[in-house]
Amino acid sequence: MIEIKKYAAIDIGSNAMRLLITNVIEEKGKKTQFNKSHLIRVPIRLGQDAFTVGEISEENTQRMIKAMKAYKLLMEVYKVEKYAACATSAMREAYNGSDLVKLIRQESDIRIEIIDGKKEAMIIANSDLKTFINSEGNFLYVDVGGGSTEFTLFSDGKQMASKSFKNGTVRLLNNMVTDTVWQEIEKWIKTQTAMYPHIQLIGSGGNINKLFKMSGKTQDKPLTAAYLNGQLNYLNNLSYEERISQLGLNTDRADVIIPAIRIYANAMKWSGAKQIYVPKIGLSDGIVKALYYDNSGLKIHDLSVNE
Numbered sequence: 001m002i003e004i005k006k007y008a009a010i011d012i013g014s015n016a017m018r019l020l021i022t023n024v025i026e027e028k029g030k031k032t033q034f035n036k037s038h039l040i041r042v043p044i045r046l047g048q049d050a051f052t053v054g055e056i057s058e059e060n061t062q063r064m065i066k067a068m069k070a071y072k073l074l075m076e077v078y079k080v081e082k083y084a085a086c087a088t089s090a091m092r093e094a095y096n097g098s099d100l101v102k103l104i105r106q107e108s109d110i111r112i113e114i115i116d117g118k119k120e121a122m123i124i125a126n127s128d129l130k131t132f133i134n135s136e137g138n139f140l141y142v143d144v145g146g147g148s149t150e151f152t153l154f155s156d157g158k159q160m161a162s163k164s165f166k167n168g169t170v171r172l173l174n175n176m177v178t179d180t181v182w183q184e185i186e187k188w189i190k191t192q193t194a195m196y197p198h199i200q201l202i203g204s205g206g207n208i209n210k211l212f213k214m215s216g217k218t219q220d221k222p223l224t225a226a227y228l229n230g231q232l233n234y235l236n237n238l239s240y241e242e243r244i245s246q247l248g249l250n251t252d253r254a255d256v257i258i259p260a261i262r263i264y265a266n267a268m269k270w271s272g273a274k275q276i277y278v279p280k281i282g283l284s285d286g287i288v289k290a291l292y293y294d295n296s297g298l299k300i301h302d303l304s305v306n307e
Contacts, residue, residue, distance in 0.1 A: 001027070001028070002025055002026065002027040003025075003026045003027075004023055004024070004025050004026075005023075005024040005026070005081055005082075005292075006021060006022070006023060006024070006037070006078060006079055006080045006081055007021075007022050007024055007080065007081065007082050007083065007288050007291045007292065008020065008021045008022070008071075008075050008078075008080040008082070008083040008288075009022070009083065009084060009085075009086075009283075009284040009285075009286075009287030009288050009291070010068075010071060010083065010084070010085035010086070010110070010112070010284075010287075011086060011088075011282070011283045011284045011287065012046070012064075012085065012086065012087035012088065012090075012091060012112065013046075013047075013088055013089075013090070013145055013146055013147075013283075014045070014046055014047030014050070014051075014088065014089055014090040014145055014146025014147035014148075014168060014169075014170050015043070015045055015046075015047060015145070015146035015169060015170055015206070015252060015256055016041050016042060016043045016044065016045070016146075016206070016252065017041070017042045017044055017064070017067055018039060018040065018041050018042075018284050019038075019039070019040045019071045019074065019075075020036065020038075020039050020284035020285070020287075020288065021036075021037045021038045021039075021074070021075070021078050021080060022034055022035065022036055022037060022288045023035045023036075023037050024288075024292055032292070034285075034288060034289065034292075037078070038074075038078065039284075040070075040071070040074065042063075042067045043250065043251070043252035044060055044063050044064060044067065045060075045146070045170060045252060046060060046064075046090035046091065046094070046146075047089070047090040047146040047147050047168070047170035047171070048170060048174070049090070049094065050089075050090040050091070050093045050094040050097075050147070051090070051093065051147060051170060051171050051174060051176055052174055052176075054093070054094065054095055055094050055095055055096045056090075056091075056094045056096055056097065056100055061100060061103070064100070064104060065103070065104060065107045065108060068104050068107070068108035068110040069107065069108045071108075071110065072108050072109060072110055075303060076303065080303055081302065081303060082291050082300055082301065082302050082303065083291070083300075083301055083303060084113065084287050084290065084291055084298045084299060084300055084301065085110055085111060085112045085113065085301075086112070086113055086114075086115050086120070086123070086283065086287060086298070087101070087112050087113070087114045087115070088114075088115065088117075088120055088145060088147065088148070088283070089117070089145065089146070089147025089148045089166070089168065090146065090147050090170075091112075091114050092114055092115075092116065092147075093147070097114060098114070101114065111299065111301050113298065113299045116164075117148055117150055117164025118162070118164065119297075120143075120150060120164070120283060121143070121150040121152055121162050121164065123283060123286040123287060123290055123298070124141075124143055124150070124204065124281065124282065124283055124285075124286045125152070125159070125286065127281040127282065127285035127286040127289055129141060129202070129204075129279070129281050129286075132202065132277070132279045132281070133154050133157055133202070136156055136157075137155075137156070137198070137200065138153075138154070138155045138156075138193070138196040138197065138198060138199050138200070139153070139154045139155075139199070139200050139201070139202050140152070140153055140154075140189070140193060140199055140200075140201050140202070140267065140271050140273065141153075141154065141201075141202045141203075141204070142201055142202070142203050142204070142263070142264060142267050142276075143203075143204045143205055143282070143283075144168065144169065144203070144204075144205040144207060144208065144260045144263050144264065145168045145169070145205060146168045146169050146170035146171075146256065147166065147168040147170060147171060148164050148165060148166055148167065148168050149164070149165050149167050149168060149185075149263055150162070150163075150164045151163055151164075151165070151185075151188070151189065151192075151267070153192050153193065153196070155196050160192070160196075161192045163188055165181060165184065165185050165188075166181065167181050167182070167185060167263065169207065169256035169257075169259045169260045169263075170256065172259035172262070172263075173255060173256060173259060182266070185266070185267075185270075186266070186270050189267060189270040189271050190270050190271075193270075193271045193272065199271045199272055199273045200222070200273055200274075200275050200276070200277065201264070201267060201268055201271065201273045201275065201276035201277070202276070202277050202278075202279065203264055203276050203277070203278050204278070204279070204281050204282050205260065205282065206253065206282075207253070207256060207257045207260030207261065208260065208261075208264060208276075208278050209278060209280065210249070210253060210257060211223070211228075211231060211257065211261065211278075212278040214231075214247070215227065219278075219279070219280070222275035222276055222277045222278075223275065223276050223278065224274060224275055224276075225265065225268045225269070225273065225274055225275070225276075228261055228264060228265045228268065228276065229265055231261060232258065232261045232262065232265060235257060235258050235261070236258060240254050240255055243257070264276060
């Protein structure tokens with residue numbers, strides 16, 4: 001006899017917002033399964049507002065409200081039991097972020113929690129990352145977002161160090177990342193990985209997932225540093241329009257994919273890694289696991305009761 005629960009995660013990033021609905025399958029004597037049911041992505045680039053003018057615009061505020069109303073209806077239609085909604089760097093840095101959280105609750109009844117980089121990294125660690133990392137070996141996990149990048153070093157299955165830097169794809173597009181920030185990242189990576197030989201990278205984020213899909217490799221095969229640098233040069237030689245028409249990239253992916261690859265490629269160079277693995281993990285997956293295990297301090301909301 002199996003029991004199926006439906007959980008949902010809302011990830012409000014700097015480049016897009018996602019609703020992930022997951023079937024959680026419990027069967028006595030077997031490991032709990034987390035099967036993704038539906039993923040709905042809305043390309044609202046909040047970081048363009050937050051990082052350039054310091055506030056979420058009225059236009060994007062209204063788009064967010066509409067998206068959250070739609071997410072609420074979808075969760076009800078799919079009979080989701082519990083959900084959590086997390087906002088990251090764009091909402092953290094917008095001075096009207098807290099006001100927007102209150103407004104969205106009034107308009108859509110969705111309760112959003114703004115989380116910091118440390119908590120974001122911890123939630124992602126709740127995902128399948130732990131099952132991917134072997135008990136032996138050294139791994140640098142790199143999660144590239146629109147506003148920030150989280151780096152976490154693992155050795156023999158244990159987390160050794162973690163740090164978040166304000167270097168993301170939307171910031172890079174707007175020339176908001178100084179040489180000093182790059183130098184700080186280089187110093188941190190080199191210092192933290194110095195005593196750990198044979199580092200391998202693990203990458204997460206929409207851009208590395210797209211690049212991996214374009215490579216045609218199977219999930220257990222890594223990408224090489226040479227491949228990343230080759231793709232970086234190839235994409236740089238295409239115009240924005242050509243990346244859309246020839247490669248089929250979405251309009252909100254065709255520009256940010258280049259700065260994203262730059263971050264991963266530099267992380268590989270500075271850590272000495274030759275390969276990067278790309279499991280399908282991210283903040284949304286971690287939120288679902290956090291809902292189930294209730295081990296991250298997230299604010300969990302029950303759709304079956306009137307809160």
